[in-house]
Amino acid sequence: MKFVKAASIAALGVSLVFVGGCQMFGSSKGASSTTSPFTESKLPGGGLALPQNERIHLSTDNQWIEKEGHLSDLIRLQWTGDRAKPAIAWADEQGKDKTAIISHDKANNPEQHDHKHISIETTMSPTGENKDQLFTRLEIPYDTDVAEIRTHSSNFNVMDGILRVAGEGNRDVQLANTGKDNATSPLWSLRANSAELKGSNAGADFNVIRYSDEGEVLDSALTIKRDHGQVGIGTEDPQSALDINGDGIRIRESRTPASSKAPGNPGDIAWDENYVYVCVAKDTWKRTELSNW
Template sequence: MKYIRTIMMIVGGICLLGIGCTVQNQESEINLSELKQSDNNIRVPHNDRLHMSTDQRWVKEEGHQSDLIRLQWTAERAKPAIVWLDEKGMNKTAIISHDKANNPEQQDHKHISFETTMSPTGEYPNQLFTRFEIPYDTDVSEIRTHSSNFNVMSGILRVAGERGTNRDIQFSVAGKENETITRWALRADSSEEPGDNSGADMQFVRFDDDGKVVDSPLTIKRSSGNVGLGTNDPDTKLDINGGMLRIRDKYTPASSTDACSQGQIAWDDDYVYVCVTENKWKRTGLSSW
């Protein structure tokens, strides 16, 4: 029985490598006499499945007893993979973990990647292409997607963090070897949260050519909803830290009762107009000096 379980482990590994195996279902033992080997494939009865289970924990000191299937590379540029094929035997999707890139001139990949084929009518028809990758051997993984759109359907896209830390969605420019340099960030900032609905204010942050913070040209206070342009501490609904406010286009109300909403402002060559209440304008003259 121990020997049979060992064979099942080996076959399971080969099966997950995507080289064409199937195994007896969970209600029966594998029949070694039915194993057939040809063209580097081990095949077992069609439409059956491999069922493995464990009651062991994942504990390093105990040899990771719960890792029922192990895929190992034995050459530095090997890529052990789990591959799915279509009915014609063509590669369609894969999960691959590897250390080195195919091209020795590229930097080490050191990641697990999820891959799908490119368009059959595109520039690289039917080639497996990395869509999602998670690096290893790093304390913080820079998870990346490639030629992929990310959609949240009827759910939440959330950026969480400890109080007192910035929580950013960054917009960057891509460089060589997946290097990125930040240009803008939408940030919930690190301002303290004393418990009165204040702190963690929203900011638009801009960065210089080297990816260093320049300033926060727009801030929204969480406590009040006040908007600051050029200031991180707006004390009115709109607080502009600058010498001028520009309204580009001229507008002349047809009369003092022309349609308007309270608070609207307009100007032309001779007057500044203010809507003081609904459909009621007042104006003051302009003069040179």
């Protein structure tokens, strides 16, 4: 019992010495140890400040195991009020916050939905409506099996790289409408579908999926088969280079080839009010007359 009590007092003493700043870290100027007391922070809200250019070096050999208390988490930030927001912030030379990483449960405004996310925030434009205010750019929610990661007022630029969607089911890039509390309703999807990979380049065909106002799949408006590249409009099983499941096709603009030897490629089609023209060989046209009935 005396040993336990003595150990507790010793541990408390070490903590007090550390917080009081009587024993600090190695100086960046080469000294192995210095007496460098904390000073009062000059930033808004005060707090303790280390001397400039001092460092904190944390290390562990523990594993990240939940039942052992996640002993390898060398820094743990906790909120003890339901609207508190523990944060790590970066300030410029004038002490103004410019970027931050924040995790929290509830919004500042009680009328808003619960946030339950970690967010990366940066300041808005210094000349804009919300001058220098920190604003969420990326948020990742917790307490959910599938995290709906969101961005706000942000653009993604992939420079000299690949934006990849991988998996075994449908692989979608979705265009959606935003509703209340960040709820989304899909409008279109670009999809590599879940068709089985059978070899010979078959399977995982490309679809353009359209949705109803209620967010339900209507059909695949466009399909491209991966094995032979055939295109289907209104059909997911095209049987020719272009297979249209419909009762009409329209060429909006009329054109009259100058002569039967006018420039053209085999398969070109044109029309005017009197004829339909078909190019049957290089620079070789034939026509059929149109008549009323």
